[in-house]
Amino acid sequence: MRIQTINLSKSYTKRAGADVEILKNIRIDIASGQKVAFTGPSGAGKSTLIHILGLMDRPTLGKALIDGKDCFALSDSFLCAMRKENIGFMFQFHYLLSDFTVLENILIPVWNDKKKFAARSQELLEKTGLTHRKNHFPSELSGGEQQRAALARALINSPKIIFADEPTGNLDRETGEAIEELLLNSAAENKATLVLVTHNEELAAKTDVQIKMKDGKIICDKT
Numbered sequence: 001m002r003i004q005t006i007n008l009s010k011s012y013t014k015r016a017g018a019d020v021e022i023l024k025n026i027r028i029d030i031a032s033g034q035k036v037a038f039t040g041p042s043g044a045g046k047s048t049l050i051h052i053l054g055l056m057d058r059p060t061l062g063k064a065l066i067d068g069k070d071c072f073a074l075s076d077s078f079l080c081a082m083r084k085e086n087i088g089f090m091f092q093f094h095y096l097l098s099d100f101t102v103l104e105n106i107l108i109p110v111w112n113d114k115k116k117f118a119a120r121s122q123e124l125l126e127k128t129g130l131t132h133r134k135n136h137f138p139s140e141l142s143g144g145e146q147q148r149a150a151l152a153r154a155l156i157n158s159p160k161i162i163f164a165d166e167p168t169g170n171l172d173r174e175t176g177e178a179i180e181e182l183l184l185n186s187a188a189e190n191k192a193t194l195v196l197v198t199h200n201e202e203l204a205a206k207t208d209v210q211i212k213m214k215d216g217k218i219i220c221d222k223t
């Protein structure tokens with residue numbers, strides 16, 4: 001699916017009263033099936049931007065279009081359905097639910113239809129090497145295992161857009177590479193659009209387009 005933004009801006013009102021602009025007039029156009037990496041220093045606004053593109057947060061101004069649909073002009077139930085059917089999101093800090101097992105966490109995005117996703121969840125447990133951990137709780141997993149569970153959860157609905165915020169952050173090289181491979185292969189298999197945020201130059205180099213951000217702006221767009 002294609003993702004476009006038109007003059008997208010986001011600001012927060014700080015306690016002192018002044019607005020702080022976190023994203024400034026962001027214009028992007030990501031073609032369907034394209035793999036894109038956002039890079040840039042800490043605080044540049046990368047997570048804020050992909051949370052908006054993943055329809056989990058709203059811009060203050062401007063538009064985000066998915067396959068031409070002006071998402072934030074549509075109802076909350078549209079946003080919800082769009083997320084459920086088409087979007088997979090791997091968070092910067094995996095956000096696994098501590099009272100749910102690995103298998104249950106993977107099924108969270110499709111909880112109301114979880115029976116239909118039994119085979120898919122088993123397939124993802126195998127792909128992520130977590131079958132033997134499926135009945136364990138997140139606190140019983142290593143960092144890399146938690147990251148892999150978060151990836152499986154992002155892929156449960158075979159999304160047409162995959163967002164991954166620092167998917168290989170804090171992982172050793174080998175585990176990081178296994179996650180990278182899974183992400184890139186899953187996107188390719190499903191002809192999904194892949195939007196990554198990463199500080200890892202090697203991973204960024206494996207995508208079609210690298211977009212550098214600084215101070216809430218896009219400063220360089222390289223294909």
Ligand SMILES: Nc1ncnc2c1ncn2[C@@H]1O[C@H](COP(=O)(O)OP(=O)(O)OP(=O)(O)O)[C@@H](O)[C@H]1O
Nearest residue numbers: 012020022040041042043044045046047048049092
């Ligand atoms: N809820 C909020 N209220 C106020 N300011 C916020 C809020 N969320 C984020 N910010 C600010 O927005 C800026 C951008 O944050 P963001 O998390 O998007 O950065 P990032 O580029 O993802 O950084 P990192 O590489 O460290 O993850 C930061 O200065 C942060 O303090």
Ligand SMILES: [Mg+2]
Nearest residue numbers: 046047092165
């Ligand atoms: Mg971030």
